[in-house]
Amino acid sequence: DSAAVVDGAGHILAEAFADDAAVRAAVRSLTWEQGLFTSLAARGKAEQVTKYEMYYDYKESLKDVPSHRMLAMRRGEKEEVLRLAVVAPGDEILVSLEGRFVAADSTYKQFLSDVVKDAYKRLLAPSIEVELRLQSKQLADHTAIAVFAENLRNLLLAAPAGGRRVLGIDPGLRTGSKLAVVEQTGQFNAHATIYPHTGSGKLESARTSFLDMVNAHQIEMVAVGNGTAGREMEQFSRQTLKDCGLKVPVIMVSESGASVYSASDIAREDFPDLDLTIRGAISIARRLQDPQAELVNLDPKSIGVGQYQHDVSQPSLKKALDEVVESCVNYDGVDLNTASWSLLSFVSGIGETLARSIVNYRDQNGPFQSRRDLLGVPRFGQKAFEQAAGFLRIRQGCNPLDNTAVHPERYPLVERMASDAGTTLASFLADHALIDRLKLDRYLDSEVGLPT
Secondary structure (H helix, E strand, O other), X not given: OHHHHHHHHHHHHHHHHHHOHHXXXXXXXXXXXXXXXXXXXXXXXXXXXXXXXXXXXXEEEHHHOXXXXXXXXXXXXXXXXXXEEEEOOHHHHHHHHHHHHOOOOOOOHHHHHHHHHHHHHHHHHHHHHHHHHHHHHHHHHHHHHHHHHHHHHHHXXXXXXXXXXXXXXXXXXXXXXXXXXXXXXXXXXEEEEEOOOOOXXXXXXXXXXXXXXXXXXXXXXXXXXXXXXXXXXXXXXXXXXXXXXXXXXXXXXXXXXXXXXXXXXXXXXXXXXXXXXXXXXXXXXXXXXXXXXXXXXXXXXXXXXXXXXXXXXXXXXXXXXHHHHHHHHHHHOEEOOOOOHHHHXXXXXXXXXXXXXXXHHHHHHOOOOOHHHHHHOOXXXXXXXXXXXXXXXXXXXXXXXXXXXXXXXXXXXHHHHHHHOOOOHHHHHHOHHHHHOOOHHHHOOOOOOOOO
C-alpha cells in the first residue's frame, strides 16, 4: 500500500543520508568536540561495593577523558560492573542535518525531517559511537604505552653500581630470607638462608650467618628486594653492619619480575641446580650492579612499570617495549667480554643465534682483544660487523677506540685528529678540551660530512 511505499522510500533516503562521507565526518566531529562519555552502574551493581564505585554515576567530556580513566572504565565494563555510553549533542546535530537535507520551502519538509531523525538515531548515532569509542580507546592505549615505554627507558638507563661484590637478599618472613653472593663480573659465588623475623631465638643465628658472608666474601654493597619483609630486612642489614662498624651501603632494589626470571628458561640455563628463590636473590644483586644487563632477561611487561598494561593493545605494547629495550641497549653499548647472550641479542645486527655463537667463541678463546676479532666468530660476517661493531665495547683492549661509540671504519679519521693535535690516541680521547678545539671543517670530504 502507499504507506509502505512511503516508509520504504524513507528507509532508502535514510541510508543515503547516513552513508554520505561529509555527513559522517561532520557528525563525528561534533560528537567528539561536544559529546560526553558517561558511566553508570550495571543493573544490580549499584548497591555493591567495588573498586569502580567512583564511576557508578560519572560523566566527562569525551575528548578530555584521561588515558588511565578511560582504561579503568573500559575494564569495569568488561567485568560487567559498569555501563558506558557516548552522549552526543543530538539536538545540534539534527539542526545541522536538517539544514543540509531539508529545504525550508519543500513540500515534503515534515517527511524529510522525520527521515533525517531516523537516519541519525537509527543509523548514524550508533555507528559514530562505535567509531569514537574505538578512537578514544586507541588514544588511551597510545598514552598508556608511551608512559610504560618512558618508565621502562628510565629503569633500563638507571645508573649501575658497576663491578662491586654484592650480597643480594630476597626477603621473606616465614620462609626466611635468601642471601646470594655475586662477584664483580656478575658470577654467582655462594648462598645461604636466614630467619631473622621468625622469633628472637633465630635472630642471633641470622646475624652471625649474615656477617660471615659479608666478611668471607668482602662484600662491598648489599641489595635488598623491596617485596614482603623488604623494609624489615633492610633495617636488619643496616643495624647488623652498624653494630660491627662495617660501612657497607645497603640499597633497596625493585624486585618486580624477579620471580618471573627465577622460573624462566634463561635462569634454568644459567643456574640449573639452584632453587628458584636463590635465583631471585642473584637477580636482585645483579640489578644493583647493572640494571640493564639483568632486566633484558625479562619480558618487559613483567617488570610492572606500566598502567593498565593488560588492557591496551598487546601487539602495540610489545612492539613499543621491544623498541625501547633495543634502543637503550644500543644507546649504552654492550661490554663484549662480560655480556650474556641475552643482552648481546638486542644489539643491532645480532640475533639470539649469533649472540650464543659470540659467547661460545669467548668461552673457548678467551676475552676479545679487538672488535676485529668478531670476524672470527662462526657466521659473523662483514654485514653483521658493520651493523653491530659501534655498539660493542672492549675495555682495556688493543685499541682505545674499541671502548667508544666510534665505528671501526672511522678509526683512521680519529687517529688523524689525534696526530694533528700532537698527542697519542689514548691521551686525545681522554682530553675533552683538545676534542672541543678541533676544527671539524678540516676533516670533511666526499665520504665524511659534518654530522659524522
